[in-house]
Amino acid sequence: MVPSTNDSQSMNWHRSEASRWLDKGFIGVTGFFGIAVALVLLAIALRVSIDAFPAIQKFGLGFITTSRWNPVENLYGAWPQVYGTIVTSFIALLIAVPIGVGVALFLSEDFLSPRIQRPIVFLVELLAAIPSVVFGLWGIFVLIPLLTPIGKWFHETLGWIPLFNTVPVGPGIYVAGLVLSIMILPIIAAISRDALVAVPLELRQAAYGLGATRWETIFQVILPAAFSGIVGGVMLALGRAMGETMAVTMVIGNANVASPSILAQGSTVSSLLANQFAEASGLQISSLMYAALILFGLTLIVNILAELLVRSVRLKL
């Protein structure tokens, strides 16, 4: 059918030059920002590496295995900090992953009516918005007085286990781990919940249709289907735990030792950086940069391992 003259006058099938230009411009701008973010990361890594170079040259890999921090003789090693970073993060994950995934499950299934569920989801996410210095203060004034007697009890009854063989004096690795676990809990809960909610209703119905109970459906269908999303959330949380500075510095005690006891004081790479950078100079700055580079490397390794884990599970499924 031939359109009437009226219609063909009111329609314009040609796109204006401006509209085409806008499309191209948009692609260009988003591309620029995308590459810029990657470049910022590379630039930081490069700068830290260059500044760390004198320390790398002097101490080599021995930097990671020795525990001295001696500005007088200019001898540095960051083993206690690397150890403290790994142990505090591990404690945090050990506590936060089961609770976080549990919270996510509770808030993604229909256990609660939406009217109660929505405010709780909001409150859990709000936990992530509390500044870390507030967590640190809370750790010092609330958590430490609360935990010290419990720590003492562990030391007195289970002191023969290396894990508890030092007397708790207030701040310590276990306090830092606990504070971290609370800080990363909302990240794990929120991201896991998104992953669980995204599992298609059809899969749920398929499982119920085969006579699976609610728990069988959750553990055998929904959790596996959401696995990669949950791992993603855990990794993001682990990155936060390893990099968290303020709260940890306030409650860990900042002792330059790597004790097997979680009741002992310790330090992490980030608490070391926060404590030392102000009065550092020369090789000490370079050593701090080296420690920062190691932290960088640790997070990188964690992310690569997570990616491999997700892939291997996906292949198996």
Place this chain on the structure above:
Amino acid sequence: MTPNLQTARQTETVFRTENLNIYYGNFLAVKDVSIKIPKHCITAFIGPSGCGKSTVLRCFNRLNDLIKSFHIDGKIYYHDQDLYSSEIDPVEVRRQVGMVFQKPNPFPKSIYDNIAFGPRLLGYKGDMDVLVERSLKQAALWDEVKDKLKESGTAISGGQQQRLCIARAVAVQPDVILMDEPCSALDPISTLKIEDLLQELKEQYTIIIVTHNMQQASRASDFTAFFNVQANDKGQRTGYVVEYDRTEVIFQNPMQEATREYVSGRFG
């Protein structure tokens, strides 16, 4: 099989509904359904969209229980047991009344694990390999997937996925298989394969199938229920059964004018 035996078998009733009304909250979704589903037959539910075919279907395995506002009055009997009595565990019902859904929904697991999922839930102790092979053969899928049982059930074609879902339902050796528009997302060739499959499956299972495709109902089913929908003065649309009879009666010589118009394609 002698005609007599055939008749005897067909008079055995698997499901019987009596004045079944289905509600979501205060909303009456389907009203006054009184039908009998005969054993080892294919019963088709046809009718326009929104007439409650799927809603009724999902009462038979109590899948509607997952919707909080859902409730019924009237009765549904499953082999003379009151299906909605408080002593009945819906999970046990679903183990005997399998379901195949409109959209193929294999689990994101291997083909093998998809089939083994149900039997494992039921603590199946026999040889799982044998059961998987038998189930896939029953669903006419074995030859196509026997070399890739470890591959993901979501990586095969839509038609194969739907037959995988049928094999998964068959693997727990249910009494009844409910099918909710199983071919609506499939191409014509896959559709024909599944229709052929239905004829084989009905030797062992009672099948209820919801379909929008009237050729499918007339080709594949033994009994047909025609559903329609009417709106009340508040604009709420309630489904009901217009006519339920042998498929050839519904399609060739229906009692109701509405049925005649629908099956001849004049409305709906």
